[in-house]
Amino acid sequence: xxxxxxxRPGHLGDRRTLKKRFADAAAxxxxxxxxxxxxxxxxxVPLVLGxxxxxxxxxxxxxxxxxxxxxxxxxxxxxxxxxxxxxRNTLWWTGASVVLQFxxxxxxxxxxxxxxxxxxxxQALIFLPWAVPSFLAGLNWAWLFNPVVGPIPHWLFSFGxxxxxxxxxxxxxxxxxxxxxxxxxxxxxxxxxxxxxxxQAIPRDLYEAASIDGAGALRRFLSITxxxxxxxxxxxxxxxxxxxxxxxxxxxxxxxxxPADRTQIVASYIFTQAFKRLDFGYASAIALVLLVLLITYxxxxxxLRQWLLSKD
Amino acid sequence: MTGKRVLAIAxxxxxxxxYLVFALFPLYWLLKVSVTPNKLLYSEGIRMWPSRxxxxxFDFVLKHSDFPIFFKNSLIVSGSTAIIxxxxxxxxxxxxxxxxxxxxxxLIGLMLLTQMFPLVMLVAPIFKILSPLGLTNSLTGLVIVxxxxxxxxxxxxxxxxxxxxxxxxxxxxxxxxxxQFGAFRQIILPLTLPGIAATLGFVFTAAWSELxxxxxxxxxxxxxxxxxxxxxxVSKFSVDFGQMMAAGVMALVPACLFFLxxxxxxxxxxxxxAVKG
Numbered sequence: 001x002x003x004x005x006x007x008r009p010g011h012l013g014d015r016r017t018l019k020k021r022f023a024d025a026a027a028x029x030x031x032x033x034x035x036x037x038x039x040x041x042x043x044x045v046p047l048v049l050g051x052x053x054x055x056x057x058x059x060x061x062x063x064x065x066x067x068x069x070x071x072x073x074x075x076x077x078x079x080x081x082x083x084x085x086x087x088r089n090t091l092w093w094t095g096a097s098v099v100l101q102f103x104x105x106x107x108x109x110x111x112x113x114x115x116x117x118x119x120x121x122x123q124a125l126i127f128l129p130w131a132v133p134s135f136l137a138g139l140n141w142a143w144l145f146n147p148v149v150g151p152i153p154h155w156l157f158s159f160g161x162x163x164x165x166x167x168x169x170x171x172x173x174x175x176x177x178x179x180x181x182x183x184x185x186x187x188x189x190x191x192x193x194x195x196x197x198x199x200q201a202i203p204r205d206l207y208e209a210a211s212i213d214g215a216g217a218l219r220r221f222l223s224i225t226x227x228x229x230x231x232x233x234x235x236x237x238x239x240x241x242x243x244x245x246x247x248x249x250x251x252x253x254x255x256x257x258x259p260a261d262r263t264q265i266v267a268s269y270i271f272t273q274a275f276k277r278l279d280f281g282y283a284s285a286i287a288l289v290l291l292v293l294l295i296t297y298x299x300x301x302x303x304l305r306q307w308l309l310s311k312d
Numbered sequence: 313m314t315g316k317r318v319l320a321i322a323x324x325x326x327x328x329x330x331y332l333v334f335a336l337f338p339l340y341w342l343l344k345v346s347v348t349p350n351k352l353l354y355s356e357g358i359r360m361w362p363s364r365x366x367x368x369x370f371d372f373v374l375k376h377s378d379f380p381i382f383f384k385n386s387l388i389v390s391g392s393t394a395i396i397x398x399x400x401x402x403x404x405x406x407x408x409x410x411x412x413x414x415x416x417x418x419l420i421g422l423m424l425l426t427q428m429f430p431l432v433m434l435v436a437p438i439f440k441i442l443s444p445l446g447l448t449n450s451l452t453g454l455v456i457v458x459x460x461x462x463x464x465x466x467x468x469x470x471x472x473x474x475x476x477x478x479x480x481x482x483x484x485x486x487x488x489x490x491x492q493f494g495a496f497r498q499i500i501l502p503l504t505l506p507g508i509a510a511t512l513g514f515v516f517t518a519a520w521s522e523l524x525x526x527x528x529x530x531x532x533x534x535x536x537x538x539x540x541x542x543x544x545x546v547s548k549f550s551v552d553f554g555q556m557m558a559a560g561v562m563a564l565v566p567a568c569l570f571f572l573x574x575x576x577x578x579x580x581x582x583x584x585x586a587v588k589g
Contacts, residue, residue: 027492031407032419034400035463042460043426046437053436060439111327122328124575126335131571133521135539136563139546139556140338149345149553151358185338246430249523253543267432275528280436287433294430 053284060278073285082261083269083286090265092176094245097183101244102237104184105191110225112192113199130189138253141182145169169255172262179250179263187244191236198232199225238301242294266290339564346370346557353554369558378533379559382541387566389451389537390519393458397466397515398508400459405470406496410479423464431461435528448529454537457529458519466511473507474500513574517567538563 054073059065077083112123129137144150146167153165168174202225210220248267251257257264257272264272266286273283345353346369348362356362373379408416438457439448447453481503482495490498501508523539530540542559 024492025413028407028411028413028416030403031411032404035404035467036419036422038400038456038460038463039422039426042438042457043434044422046434046441047429049437049440050433058436058440107327108331111324111331114324116325116328122332124572126328126331127575128339128568128571129335131517131567131575132339133517133539133563133567135521135523135543136560136567137338139542139560140342143345143553143557144338144341149353151341154358185334188335242428246432248432252523252527267430270430270432271435271524271528274436274439280440283436284433287430291429291433294428298428 050284051288053281054288055285056281058279058281058284060280065281069281073282074289076282077285077289082264083266085261086264086266086269089176089263090245090267093180093183093251093263093265094241096176096180097187097244098237098241100180100184101187101191101240102233105188106195106229106233108188108192109195109199112196127189127193129186130193132186134186134247134249135253137182137186138179138250141178141185141250142169142254145178170259172259175255175259175263179254182250182254183244183247186250187240190240194232194236195229198229202228234305238298242298245294246290342557342560342564345553346561348554350554369554370562373555373558373562377545377555377559378536378541379538379545379562381533382536382538383562385451385535386520386538386563389454389458390516390566392451392455393462393519394512394516396455396459397462398470398511400463401466401470401511402501402504402508404463404467406474406500408467408471409474410482423467426461426464432524435524438525439528442529449531449535451535453529454526457525458522461522462515462518466515469511469514470504470507473504473510477503510574513570516570517574520563520567520570 055068055070057065057067057069057072108126112119112126116122132140144152146169147153147165153162153167156162156168157165162168169178206224207220210224215223245265246267248265248271251263251265251268252271255263257268267290270283270286270290273279273286344361347365347367348356349364349366349368352362352364404419407413408420442448442453442457445453447456477500482490482492482499485495485499486492520538522537523543526537526540527543530536533541533544536544542556542563545559546556
C-alpha cells in the first residue's frame with residue numbers, strides 16, 4: 001500500500017496522498033460499520049434493556065407497568081419450585097444430549113475418516129439431519145413417538161421395553177428422552193463434522209511410525225488420535241454445552257414443557273413466561289440468572305483448563 | 313490375518329450402515345406418511361411402505377390451506393436475510409482479514425459475546441422495541457432480527473475465506489491504479505464466490521429454521537413463516553397427520569437443497585465457527 005505513495009509529483013500529489021491516507025484510515029471502519037450498527041441496535045441494546053427489565057415490572061397486558069421494583073422478581077424466583085425443576089431438567093437435558101452427541105459424533109468421525117467406496121455420498125446423507133430445520137426435527141420425532149402414526153412405540157412394545165405401545169412424550173417418567181433422542185439425531189453431524197476436520201489434520205506418518213513400532217489400534221487411538229483431538233474436543237464440548245442448554249426449540253415443539261413440567265428447561269421456561277404469560281419482567285429475571293450461571297460455567301471451565309495446563 | 317481384516321472392514325461398513333439408517337429413517341417416515349392415503353393411515357400404520365400411494369395430502373395442502381402463503385413468507389424472509397447478511401459479512405469479514413485498525417479486537421469480542429449469551433433473553437426486549445415501530449407482525453421486522461443474529465457467524469466465516477486469498481492480488485491491482493474498494497469488488501469478491509455461496513446457504517438455512525422469535529413476533533396467518541404456520545396447524549388440526557407431514561416435506565425441500573449446495577464447505581465453515589464462535 002505504502003509503495004504507491006512513493007511517487008508524489010509536486011503539490012497536487014501531496015493533497016492526493018493526504019486524501020488517500022484519510023480514506024485508508026477510514027476504510028476498515030466503513031467496511032465494518034453495517035455489521036457493527038446491526039449488532040449494537042438489535043442485540044446489544046435489547047440485551048441491556050432486558051437486563052433492566054429484570055428489575056422492573058414489565059407486563060405486556062398491563063399498560064402502566066414498567067416501574068422499578070428492585071429485587072422482587074428474584075425473591076419470587078427463589079421460591080419458584082417450577083424454576084428449580086427447570087434447572088434440574090436443564091442439567092439432565094444438556095448432560096445427556098451433549099454426551100450422547102459427542103460419543104456418537106466421535107465414532108462417526110472415526111468411521112468416516114477411513115476411505116471407502118462412495119464415502120462422499122454417504123457422508124452427505126449422514127450429515128443431512130443437520131440441515132433439517134429444528135422445528136421440523138422436533139415435529140418429525142414427535143410423530144415417530146406417536147403410536148397413531150409412528151413406529152417407535154410399537155417397536156419398544158415388541159422388544160418388551162414398554163408395557164404397552166404408548167407415547168413416551170406423555171409419560172412423565174420418560175418424556176425427556178423424546179427431545180433428547182431428537183437432539184442427538186440432530187446434533188451428531190455437528191460433532192462428526194468438526195471432529196472429522198480435526199482428524200484429517202493429524203499427520204498420517206505418525207500412525208505408520210507407531211504401527212512399525214508395534215502399537216495396536218487402541219494404543220494408536222489413545223496416544224495419537226486423542227491427544228491431537230483434545231483441543232477441538234474441549235472447545236466444541238464447551239460451546240455445545242452452552243448452546244444446547246439454551247436450545248429450547250425441540251422441547252417447545254415436542255412437549256411444550258409438559259407433561260407436568262417434566263421436560264421444562266430454563267430456556268423454555270423463559271420463553272413460556274414471555275410468550276404465554278407476557279410477563280417480560282419475570283422472564284428477563286430468569287434469563288439474567290441463566291446468563292450468570294452460563295458465564296460461571298464458562299469461567300470454571302477456563303480456570304480448570306489453566307489449572308490442568310499449569311499442573312503439567 | 314486377512315480373515316481378521318475382512319471382518320474389520322465388514323464391521324466398519326455395518327456401523328456406517330447403522331448410522332445411515334438412523335440419520336435417514338425419520339425423514340423416510342415423514343415422506344412415507346405424506347404419501348399414504350388417509351384410508352390406509354391407521355390400518356397400515358407401521359408398514360414400511362403403504363400398499364397404495366397418493367399425493368392427495370400435497371394436493372390439499374397446496375390448494376386448500378395457507379401453506380403456500382407461509383412458504384412464500386419464509387422464502388422472502390430467509391432470502392432477504394441471506395442476501396443482507398452476506399453483503400454485510402463480506403465487507404466486515406474483509407476488514408477483519410485485511411486491516412489492522414483500532415477497535416478491531418473490540419469488534420471481534422463483541423461478535424463473540426453475541427454467540428455466547430442465550431438469545432431467548434432478547435425475546436421480550438426485542439418485542440418491546442419493535443412493537444411501537446410497527447415491526448411486529450411484519451416480515452421486515454423478522455429480516456432485521458435474523459440479520460443481526462446471523463451476521464457475527466457469517467462475518468467470521470467470510471473472514472476465513474478472505475484469509476485464504478493472497479494479499480498480493482489486490483496490492484498488484486492497486487499499483488495498477490485501482491482503489492482499495494475497486495480491488496475488493498473486482499478482484500477479491502469474485503474469488504470468494506464459493507465462500508459467498510456457503511454463507512448464503514448457512515444463513516438461509518438458519519433463518520428458515522428459526523422458531524422462537526417468529527412465534528413471538530408474528531401472530532396471524534398473513535405474515536406467518538413456515539414454522540409458525542406448521543405449529544399452529546399442528547395444534548389446531550392435530551389429527552390430519554398426512555397433511556401435516558406433506559407440509560413438513562415441503563418445508564424440508566429448500567433446506568435440503570441449500571444443504572446440498574453448501575455441504576462441500578461444511579467442514580471449513582463449521583471449523584471456522586467452532587474455533588471462533
